[in-house]
Amino acid sequence: MEKIKQNKIWITIVVIGIIVIGILLAMLHRQKQNSPEAQSSSYVSSAKASSASTSVQDKNNEKAYAKKAAKMSGHVLEVNGKEYFTSWTKADFQKWANSYMSMNLDDRHKDGVKESFGTSTTIENSDT
Numbered sequence: 001m002e003k004i005k006q007n008k009i010w011i012t013i014v015v016i017g018i019i020v021i022g023i024l025l026a027m028l029h030r031q032k033q034n035s036p037e038a039q040s041s042s043y044v045s046s047a048k049a050s051s052a053s054t055s056v057q058d059k060n061n062e063k064a065y066a067k068k069a070a071k072m073s074g075h076v077l078e079v080n081g082k083e084y085f086t087s088w089t090k091a092d093f094q095k096w097a098n099s100y101m102s103m104n105l106d107d108r109h110k111d112g113v114k115e116s117f118g119t120s121t122t123i124e125n126s127d128t
Contacts (some may be wrong), residue, residue: 030126088118 020112077086096115100108107113113125 001005025075077117077119079117084117084121086118 075086075088075090077084077088096117110125114122116122
């Protein structure tokens with residue numbers, strides 16, 4: 001009878017020990033998963049996926065802009081630090097420049113002279 005009680009105590013101690021060791025191993029495993037080394041591979045794969053997605057999106061945007069640009073005809077004109085899209089050709093600008101240079105100096109610098117240069121905005125001479 002005494003031996004059975006001792007065996008039950010030993011069995012109980014061994015079972016409790018196994019449970020404690022299992023809990024400690026589970027905690028260690030969870031801590032390893034949260035370590036920077038374990039997360040770095042996850043981060044790297046996430047960054048690669050994000051980069052690939054961005055690359056595909058950039059290529060699609062580039063194709064869309066290329067199609068849009070191919071349909072456009074004209075040039076970009078910068079006046080007073082602002083950029084405008086103009087439908088004028090090089091010949092149109094040369095014609096305007098020749099006409100402008102043929103004017104006398106007073107007419108060239110006179111206030112109120114307006115020109116659109118093929119843009120949707122009219123540009124005007126003024127003192128300001």
